Amino acid sequence: MSGHHTIAETEKAVQAKLGAVPLHREQMAAVSNIHRAATAIRQHLENSVLRTSDLTWTGFVVLWVVWIWGEMETRYVAEEAGISKGTLTGVAKTLQSRGLLERLGHPTDGRLAVLRLTPEGEELMGDLFPKFNEEEVFVSDPLESSEAQSLAEMLRRMVTHLEANGEQRRLDLRGDTPLPPRRSGRRAKHG
Amino acid sequence: MSGHHTIAETEKAVQAKLGAVPLHREQMAAVSNIHRAATAIRQHLENSVLRTSDLTWTGFVVLWVVWIWGEMETRYVAEEAGISKGTLTGVAKTLQSRGLLERLGHPTDGRLAVLRLTPEGEELMGDLFPKFNEEEVFVSDPLESSEAQSLAEMLRRMVTHLEANGEQRRLDLRGDTPLPPRRSGRRAKHG
């Protein structure tokens, strides 16, 4: 896992490369370290607790969300898990095929679908989550208890801010010009 | 972007679900907020600055790494970008096909390949990065300058810790039993 460049060296190289360009280094370091940390943590968890249960990261997150909230409508599951509805359909199918998750119709609104863990899923999470949490402790080892709290709190503020203002910001940014379509994706039926 | 549950509500639900189970909540909140923040930030950046240049997140990260370091051997690019070398082969191919990146053989060691931005790639990054940085400022808006520094520093400590001790930890965890193979992946040629 030890890399060619440490995170400190990278920041120094950025300094050198961008010496002339005026930019906001503190925010850059904060944001890029969030992603570095997220990637490193995810890889650690995938290759320790998750691999032994043959779960992908996304599969685990979906199970976790449903576990925490009990029954949950699919649209909210997708949102909480940070994936699109289309992706959720596929992931849920995979988890169903392994007997961990089940899909129920909504009793009063026929359009809705609700996800719930099966007993096997409940058992798996009851077994897995403590192990997962142990690794969260391991990766947080360099933080004092008060630091971990402060870290969580700052990140929470960022997420809240994005949820509140992100969409408007994106609208402002692109002004009149609509977003270009993606290179890929389904095409209209014809011309 | 506004969700069914706020991050605070989720933490409360976790508290309720796991009231009886002894676990380490501070570290759990810290780690899960890292991923929440990373996802939210990534989606914001993808749907603002990156979309307008038709770049994926990973494509941008690879360009960024090569941009910062100048010429770079592919193995280090993969590591810095946080992806596997197999993935890098494909991503680099995509970026090459768009004329942003070029691939050079190493003069003395025939096994090595080196990546470098094309002039078009340099120009794109020179144009794109300031915009990217502006959004980093936007997402960091709720943080004081000193907080952003402290956030970056704590995350840096976590990454360093994982780089130093992650592999050993994973070895200790699995003890004798080797990691099970993934469900997917290439199989041996026969039997």
Add this chain to the structure above:
DNA sequence: CGGACATAGTTCGGAACCGCAAGTATTGTG
């Protein structure tokens, strides 16, 4: 020299993933 081992990169199988369009079904509304 030559075989054993190590290292770097590519290929490939299977899955995840997005965004969008289109389709299905249901609910709400005038």
Add this chain to the structure above:
DNA sequence: CACAATACTTGCGGTTCCGAACTATGTCCG
């Protein structure tokens, strides 16, 4: 009842992604 809105699914085209197998190259050592 027509019509719009909502929720989910399906399918498309493309990308990303991992990790094991494979290929090519370099190195070590007898």
